[in-house]
Amino acid sequence: MDQKQINGGQKSPEEEQLAQMELVIGKIMRAGVLAALAAMIIGMLLLLVHPVSDPTDFPTRLGPLLVAVGHFEPMGWMMLGLLLLIFTPVLRVIVSIVAFAKIHDHLYTTITILVLVILALAIAYGYHVG
Amino acid sequence: MVTQTLIMILTGIVAGGLGSILGLGGGIIVTPVLTIFMGYDIKYAVGASIIAVIATSSGSAIAFLKDDVLNLRVAMFLEIFTTLGALSGAILAGYFHATVLYFLFGALLLFQAWNMWKKLRGAKSDQILTKTDPLATQLNLNGEYYDKQAKEVIHYNVEKVPGGAAVMFGAGIASGLLGIGSGAFKVMAMEDVMKMPLKASSATSNLMMGVTAAASATVYFFNGTIQPLVAVPMALGIVIGSTIGSHVMQYLPAQMIRKIFIPVVFIMAIQLIMKGMAVFN
Numbered sequence: 001m002d003q004k005q006i007n008g009g010q011k012s013p014e015e016e017q018l019a020q021m022e023l024v025i026g027k028i029m030r031a032g033v034l035a036a037l038a039a040m041i042i043g044m045l046l047l048l049v050h051p052v053s054d055p056t057d058f059p060t061r062l063g064p065l066l067v068a069v070g071h072f073e074p075m076g077w078m079m080l081g082l083l084l085l086i087f088t089p090v091l092r093v094i095v096s097i098v099a100f101a102k103i104h105d106h107l108y109t110t111i112t113i114l115v116l117v118i119l120a121l122a123i124a125y126g127y128h129v130g
Numbered sequence: 131m132v133t134q135t136l137i138m139i140l141t142g143i144v145a146g147g148l149g150s151i152l153g154l155g156g157g158i159i160v161t162p163v164l165t166i167f168m169g170y171d172i173k174y175a176v177g178a179s180i181i182a183v184i185a186t187s188s189g190s191a192i193a194f195l196k197d198d199v200l201n202l203r204v205a206m207f208l209e210i211f212t213t214l215g216a217l218s219g220a221i222l223a224g225y226f227h228a229t230v231l232y233f234l235f236g237a238l239l240l241f242q243a244w245n246m247w248k249k250l251r252g253a254k255s256d257q258i259l260t261k262t263d264p265l266a267t268q269l270n271l272n273g274e275y276y277d278k279q280a281k282e283v284i285h286y287n288v289e290k291v292p293g294g295a296a297v298m299f300g301a302g303i304a305s306g307l308l309g310i311g312s313g314a315f316k317v318m319a320m321e322d323v324m325k326m327p328l329k330a331s332s333a334t335s336n337l338m339m340g341v342t343a344a345a346s347a348t349v350y351f352f353n354g355t356i357q358p359l360v361a362v363p364m365a366l367g368i369v370i371g372s373t374i375g376s377h378v379m380q381y382l383p384a385q386m387i388r389k390i391f392i393p394v395v396f397i398m399a400i401q402l403i404m405k406g407m408a409v410f411n
Contacts, residue, residue, distance in 0.1 A: 022196045029191035036188075037369060040362045044135075052359075060354045078358035079351075082181060085365060086347045088188040089340035096206060107270070112206045118213040119345055122220065126348035 014103045021099035028095050032088040040081030046074035090119055135363045137168070142182070142367020147375035148394070149186040149313075149368070160364065161401075170360065176309035177355035178364050180347045183311035185368035187340025190376045192369060200333035201273040204288065204326065208298045208319070209341050215302020216345035223307050223349075229405060236403035243395040250389065259325040263289035266324075275330055279383055286327050294324040306346040311339040314395055328387065 050073075058075040059065040065083070068076025093116050100108040145159040160182045164175040190197070266272055266288045274285045288294075301315035313335050320331035350356050 018202070019196070022202060026191055026196045029188060033188050033191055033369070037366065040366055043358070043362060044366075055357070055359050058354075058358050060352050075358055078362045082356060082358060082361055082365070083351060085181065085184055085188065086344055086351055088191075089184060089344040092188075092337070093206075093209075093341060096202065100206075105270075108203055108206060111210065115206060115209045115213055115341070118210065118217060119341070122213065122217040122345035123348045125217065125221065126350075126352045129349065129353065 014105070017103050018099060018105075021102060025092060025095045025099060029088060029092055032084065032091045036081050036084035036088060038081075039077050039084055043074050043077030043079075043081055046072055046077055050074055090116075090123075093119060134168075135359075138360060138363035139367035139370075142185075142364040142369075143371035143374075144367075145182055145364075146186055146189065146368035146371025146373075147378075148390075149182070149311075149372060149375065164360065173355055174357045174360055177350045177357060178361045180309040180343050180350055181356060181361040181365050182368055183305075183309075183343040184340050184347060185365040186311070186372045187336055187338075187343070189369035189372040190336060192373050197333050197337070199275045199329050200337050201271070201275075201326070201330055202337075203269070204271050204273065204320065204324075204330075205334045205337050205341075207269060207271065208295060208316075209338055211295045211298040212302035212305070212316070212338055212342040213345045215299040215304075216306035216342050217302075219303040219306020219308075220346045220349045221306075222303070233403055233405070233407070236399045236401070236405070240396070240399040240403070243392055243399060246392050246395065250392070258284060258327065259287045259289060261289065262287055263291070265291045273326075273330065275327075277329065278381060284327060284330075286325075286330065288320075288324040288326050290323050290325070294319045297323055302342055302345075305339075305342050306349075309346065309350065311343060313339055314398065332387070 052075060058079055059068045060079070065076060065079055069080050070076075093112060097109060097112045097116065100112055141160065141163050148159060160179045161175045164170040164178060262272075269291065271291065272285075272287045274283055276282075277284050297315060297319035301312040301319065304310060304312040304315060316335040316338055317328075317331045320326040320334060321328055326334070347356070
């Protein structure tokens with residue numbers, strides 16, 4: 001920190017605040033990744049107890065996936081973990097919108113919302129086609 | 131099944147470590163191991179590869195809450211183009227023959243490997259752009275980072291924003307179509323086109339890959355291309371590998387990163403060109 005000041009890294013209060021927000025983004029990301037890993041590890045442990053007969057039989061729709069998770073099926077928990085992992089970058093985008101809004105950076109709040117809209121469209125397309 | 135799972139975890143550790151050091155998604159290691167050594171269908175290799183990309187990108191959050199090197203504004207601005215590209219790529223994937231694209235992108239990567247080799251022999255270190263670009267200034271894209279190697283804050287400017295955005299759109303298409311992180315193209319857009327320092331480009335690319343891959347990963351997830359028995363042990367290994375890799379990365383000099391980067395890009399280029407050649411057989 002001292003080093004930065006010595007070298008003349010004069011950050012504006014907004015930039016300092018954004019750096020603080022990036023720390024919050026990191027914490028939320030870490031929680032998201034840990035949740036995904038936990039579900040994957042539970043799935044792997046369930047697999048040791050209940051080996052699957054058909055490796056190609058796994059849920060890809062939200063309804064059957066939740067049912068499989070409820071029944072503690074190994075494939076269900078593994079797929080839940082993968083889905084949570086896929087959503088961690090989306091989580092980062094959502095939290096970044098809040099971060100930019102908090103420092104009143106309207107340009108970047110708009111830009112990041114636009115990224116989220118594109119991601120939502122992609123997810124909707126994926127689910128619709130799949 | 132236990133041996134196979136252990137191999138998947140090990141592959142993941144190697145892919146994750148190299149991926150985070152080089153700013154790549156780790157898909158280059160995942161795809162050949164699964165297809166050549168384990169006899170998996172390329173379809174499932176691509177599904178596991180896109181998970182590898184997200185695990186490398188998001189997994190770094192385990193090691194670091196905050197990456198001081200990355201530029202969040204550059205990342206979010208350019209993600210407009212990568213996610214649009216990934217969405218277009220995912221839609222096109224249903225209609226397109228991807229083998230032709232393997233060939234084209236392979237050729238482009240050969241150029242990149244050559245370009246980096248040329249730089250390695252030429253410039254001693256990163257050239258910091260001090261000239262100001264009106265569009266980059268308007269978009270507030272210029273940044274700074276604390277270089278642990280040089281022990282000083284590096285202030286840098288970027289330029290040629292439309293060119294960088296165009297390359298990013300292409301990188302997004304490649305990601306959506308082929309299930310790759312296309313980190314090499316992202317680094318190329320930021321470093322070669324926009325003149326961002328290599329370390330900042332690599333770190334920003336790592337964040338962007340996850341967001342880009344999320345767009346196409348949902349398509350692969352919902353159509354059943356992502357095999358949990360392959361992707362889950364792989365993802366677990368990658369998180370371990372990228373945690374190690376991201377700790378090492380900050381202390382490596384730019385030149386050394388480049389030296390590791392060149393053969394990786396070259397191998398990737400040959401691999402992609404060979405896939406493209408299959409069209410003519």
